[in-house]
Amino acid sequence: MLNHNKELERLAAVESYHILDTAPEADFDQLVALASTFFSTPIASVTVMAEDRLWFKSAKGLDLCEAPREDVFCQLTVEQKTRLVIEDTLQDALFKNNPLVIQAPYIRAYAGIPLINDQGYAIGTFCVMDHVPRHFSEAELTLLTILANQAMKLMELRREIVQRTELSKQLQVFYEQQAKSQELWKQAMDAVGDGVWDYDLITGHYFFGPNWRKMLGYQSEPLLPQLETLRALIHEEDQERFTNSLNAYLYGQQPGYKIEYRIRCKNGDYKWVLSRGMVVERTAEDTPKRMIGTHTDISQSKLLEQSIWQQAHTDNLTGLPNRRLFLDRLQQAIYSSQREQKKFALFFMDLDGFKAVNDLHGHLAGDQLLIEIASRIQKMSRQADTFARFAGDEFAILAINISNSEDMLLHANKILQVVKEPIPLNGYAASVSISIGIAIFPDHGCTVDTLIRHADQAMYEAKESGKNTCVVYHPHRQ
Numbered sequence: 001m002l003n004h005n006k007e008l009e010r011l012a013a014v015e016s017y018h019i020l021d022t023a024p025e026a027d028f029d030q031l032v033a034l035a036s037t038f039f040s041t042p043i044a045s046v047t048v049m050a051e052d053r054l055w056f057k058s059a060k061g062l063d064l065c066e067a068p069r070e071d072v073f074c075q076l077t078v079e080q081k082t083r084l085v086i087e088d089t090l091q092d093a094l095f096k097n098n099p100l101v102i103q104a105p106y107i108r109a110y111a112g113i114p115l116i117n118d119q120g121y122a123i124g125t126f127c128v129m130d131h132v133p134r135h136f137s138e139a140e141l142t143l144l145t146i147l148a149n150q151a152m153k154l155m156e157l158r159r160e161i162v163q164r165t166e167l168s169k170q171l172q173v174f175y176e177q178q179a180k181s182q183e184l185w186k187q188a189m190d191a192v193g194d195g196v197w198d199y200d201l202i203t204g205h206y207f208f209g210p211n212w213r214k215m216l217g218y219q220s221e222p223l224l225p226q227l228e229t230l231r232a233l234i235h236e237e238d239q240e241r242f243t244n245s246l247n248a249y250l251y252g253q254q255p256g257y258k259i260e261y262r263i264r265c266k267n268g269d270y271k272w273v274l275s276r277g278m279v280v281e282r283t284a285e286d287t288p289k290r291m292i293g294t295h296t297d298i299s300q301s302k303l304l305e306q307s308i309w310q311q312a313h314t315d316n317l318t319g320l321p322n323r324r325l326f327l328d329r330l331q332q333a334i335y336s337s338q339r340e341q342k343k344f345a346l347f348f349m350d351l352d353g354f355k356a357v358n359d360l361h362g363h364l365a366g367d368q369l370l371i372e373i374a375s376r377i378q379k380m381s382r383q384a385d386t387f388a389r390f391a392g393d394e395f396a397i398l399a400i401n402i403s404n405s406e407d408m409l410l411h412a413n414k415i416l417q418v419v420k421e422p423i424p425l426n427g428y429a430a431s432v433s434i435s436i437g438i439a440i441f442p443d444h445g446c447t448v449d450t451l452i453r454h455a456d457q458a459m460y461e462a463k464e465s466g467k468n469t470c471v472v473y474h475p476h477r478q
């Protein structure tokens, strides 16, 4: 009697081959035919022992496709897990009254080899049977064992193929579901107005969704679906940032992909977009294979942001950078000039006699004069420098990367000249001048406060020495 638990494990092993009740297969039939021919037996079979029956995967000389488990030779072969040889069943006490012996198919001789798998479970048998008694030589039984091993290998191979087919079916279903959910996701995103993109990193193919095209005006434009197409539309100043951010995400240096940049629309304007995305597929080597994401139009909020920034950092009257922005740039100049061991100059300037213009021509005329002076000095300033209105009639210049203070004096003298030029106001020609104090970094200070204080002191010295002049700060003189 088989141990119940062991039998359950054996049945699970049988089940894992997915072979019961399957159609005949030529590989098994050929093995059985070979055995029958070689041993000259009318009956040969590959038998699988299920829970309640013996099922023939291949059988020659039997009209049955299965038989009850009880009282069958193969059951004993499986149970004892060794070969079973009965040369004359009528002489065998155990089998002489067996139904298969005393009635059809009248078995008189039997030789069966158990089919034992790698885990040691006996799945079934490979056997030959005869209607007459016969002797099986050791050589014959060795050959029968070889054929049984081949039958077992066929079953293993078959199981592997079945498992692979099942796996590939599951994968197919998985990919179909994934494609479906991504399609739904794209449609949902499109519905809320975001421009959807889908990037295949292997082929470089880049999908632009209908809303993406609508957002940027490319509905009827035959855009090449490539990453390069997008890259070419990104604002020149944003391209490096875009590439760096994408690579940082793809190479795992950044947990998410989220970046703002400008994209050129069909009409030539640029739109600010917020680009967000994620890797949705990876290769077997775990490298990113596919990314999907959205572009959200953030132009309006960018405009608002810019206007808030503008208001906070520029002077309303002249449009110049204001004191706050100037001090910020001054601090940045200190950091970078320290790093690069370079000099810069701070000009502190205050108009002379401006109060009289206000008093004589009125505050509005005074405003006009401030605008005109600002414009004249602005025209003379280098692009890299910062010219700011500091307060009232005070202005400042941050001149970076300078070689010596003499050059600065030359520049200051030119400012004195342009400021002195008469300014037409309400039919009058107003005349003012300017006093300039200069402090050089790092010679006259290395902090914002010290530099401002020293430039201011130099400017007061210029005022005291008669105005309309420029003084470079000198520590011993102050």
Ligand SMILES: Nc1nc2c(ncn2[C@@H]2O[C@H](COP(=O)(O)OP(=O)(O)OP(=O)(O)O)[C@@H](O)[C@H]2O)c(=O)[nH]1
Residues within 6 Å of the ligand: 317, 350, 351, 352, 353, 354, 355, 356, 358, 362, 363, 364, 365, 366, 367, 370, 391, 392, 393
């Ligand atoms: N029109 C106008 N005047 C301003 C503005 N801000 C400040 N002021 C005036 O600018 C003048 C600055 O004063 P001061 O620097 O003492 O006048 P100043 O005549 O140039 O004196 P000195 O520097 O000694 O030559 C004051 O009369 C302020 O009211 C402005 O935005 N518009």
